[in-house]
Amino acid sequence: MKKIKIEFFKEKIYDLIWINRNSIIYFKIEKTGKIIDSEVIEVNLLNQGIFQKENLEKGLSFLAKKQKVSTLGIVLNLPNVLYQKITLPRVANPYEAILNYIKVSFPLPLEKYTFFYKEDKYRLEPTISNFNLTFIPREIIDTLLRIIEKYNLIPLFITPSLSAIFQYLLAHSIIDFNDEYLVFFIDQELMTVFLIKNLRIEKVIVEEINPDQVDLNIVIYRFYNFLKPHITTEGKILFFSAYKLSSFSEISHQQLFFDQSPSEIFIEGSKLIFEKTFLDQEFIDFLPIKPYSAYFLNHLTSIIIFLSAYIFAIFIICSGIFLYFNFKLQNEINKLKEKIKPASFQLQAENQINQLLDIAKNFNPQILENFVKIKEVINFSDFEKLDFDNLNKITFSLRVKKENLETIKSQINQTFPEIKLIQEEIVFENEVRLRYSF
Numbered sequence: 001m002k003k004i005k006i007e008f009f010k011e012k013i014y015d016l017i018w019i020n021r022n023s024i025i026y027f028k029i030e031k032t033g034k035i036i037d038s039e040v041i042e043v044n045l046l047n048q049g050i051f052q053k054e055n056l057e058k059g060l061s062f063l064a065k066k067q068k069v070s071t072l073g074i075v076l077n078l079p080n081v082l083y084q085k086i087t088l089p090r091v092a093n094p095y096e097a098i099l100n101y102i103k104v105s106f107p108l109p110l111e112k113y114t115f116f117y118k119e120d121k122y123r124l125e126p127t128i129s130n131f132n133l134t135f136i137p138r139e140i141i142d143t144l145l146r147i148i149e150k151y152n153l154i155p156l157f158i159t160p161s162l163s164a165i166f167q168y169l170l171a172h173s174i175i176d177f178n179d180e181y182l183v184f185f186i187d188q189e190l191m192t193v194f195l196i197k198n199l200r201i202e203k204v205i206v207e208e209i210n211p212d213q214v215d216l217n218i219v220i221y222r223f224y225n226f227l228k229p230h231i232t233t234e235g236k237i238l239f240f241s242a243y244k245l246s247s248f249s250e251i252s253h254q255q256l257f258f259d260q261s262p263s264e265i266f267i268e269g270s271k272l273i274f275e276k277t278f279l280d281q282e283f284i285d286f287l288p289i290k291p292y293s294a295y296f297l298n299h300l301t302s303i304i305i306f307l308s309a310y311i312f313a314i315f316i317i318c319s320g321i322f323l324y325f326n327f328k329l330q331n332e333i334n335k336l337k338e339k340i341k342p343a344s345f346q347l348q349a350e351n352q353i354n355q356l357l358d359i360a361k362n363f364n365p366q367i368l369e370n371f372v373k374i375k376e377v378i379n380f381s382d383f384e385k386l387d388f389d390n391l392n393k394i395t396f397s398l399r400v401k402k403e404n405l406e407t408i409k410s411q412i413n414q415t416f417p418e419i420k421l422i423q424e425e426i427v428f429e430n431e432v433r434l435r436y437s438f
Contacts, residue, residue, distance in 0.1 A: 019045065021077075021078060021190070033268055046078070053139070060153070064151035076161065078136075082136075086130075159285055162194070165185050168265045174258075179236060180198075182227055185240045186209065191219060205223060233252070395422075
């Protein structure tokens with residue numbers, strides 16, 4: 001099926017919400033990446049590993065009432081996100097195959113988790129499929145969906161922070177296809193570790209940190225030693241940290257330290273996800289409906305107003321064009337009538353008059369005398385028909401313009417008091433037919 005792109009209503013302002021372990025952070029961001037507004041709501045969402053739904057609703061309801069939110073994206077920066085790669089025989093319905101597989105192999109109770117799967121398009125094979133799976137506790141997603149529905153906060157996406165981080169690495173060409181990387185991303189509350197090979201995420205580990213209670217160096221060494229067998233000696237170790245780090249002598253691989261703060265990376269990575277949403281490109285997304293459907297629902301009122309204005313404008317334009325061309329056409333018709341009518345009516349009148357005059361000369365001189373008088377008043381261009389009955393009664397009809405109507409009627413009445421007007425009818429917009437008898 002052809003993918004739908006949301007090009008027409010592309011936004012210049014993005015509303016972004018980070019959901020952290022101990023806070024909800026709101027950003028209003030320009031398309032350029034400039035932060036227009038931000039707000040931090042301190043709220044405890046994880047207490048000894050237990051998710052606090054009431055606190056999440058409290059924080060989001062406060063934002064909904066205070067901030068005018070339109071194009072909303074939600075990033076979950078939480079520790080209980082799991083990542084797994086699996087390989088299955090290629091089938092027509094991959095969801096059912098994946099579900100059956102993880103029912104057996106997933107170490108945690110599956111009913112408590114929701115998952116997103118994406119096929120690795122760089123490793124397409126005719127008989128097998130490689131899938132990347134991301135798991136998030138179902139309670140978090142269900143609570144989020146209930147709250148955003150309650151407060152009419154229709155988001156464009158719900159994605160884990162690892163998605164925003166990875167988009168940043170790709171966009172800045174920090175990683176490339178030919179190398180292997182072990183990436184340590186350390187913000188104030190979490191350490192996220194990526195094992196990346198050929199621009200593909202192979203493993204992800206997310207762990208809560210508290211530098212006041214745990215030595216960061218020890219945690220980094222632990223993860224490094226665990227993942228070291230999975231990376232070649234030429235691989236690189238990348239560090240992005242909110243805390244000051246120095247080179248580790250125990251790490252034998254090349255080490256690269258970056259100055260960008262985790263918040264800068266989050267914001268830019270999230271902005272890139274907004275752009276992928278508008279282009280309908282695939283990424284990790286736990287929103288139940290398609291991004292363009294959410295966008296449409298979020299902008300339904302604006303779309304209706306726009307379409308109404310658009311249809312009204314088209315109607316006005318078409319009406320104006322129709323009236324203009326109708327006016328031009330009517331003018332041309334009138335001009336042609338003015339050119340054609342005198343000539344055709346004059347020829348018809350001359351033929352009939354000559355015939356009648358020939359008859360009148362032989363049989364009834366009075367007709368000749370009367371008609372000579374009529375010709376003094378009637379123009380051939382106005383003459384329409386002339387008849388006589390048994391050489392005694394003459395009837396004739398004129399087709400005159402409305403503006404000349406009263407003048408011609410007055411002239412005929414003054415010249416021929418004995419003439420009777422037997423019919424007067426409108427035959428065209430500005431023309432009237434007069435029928436006389438005497």
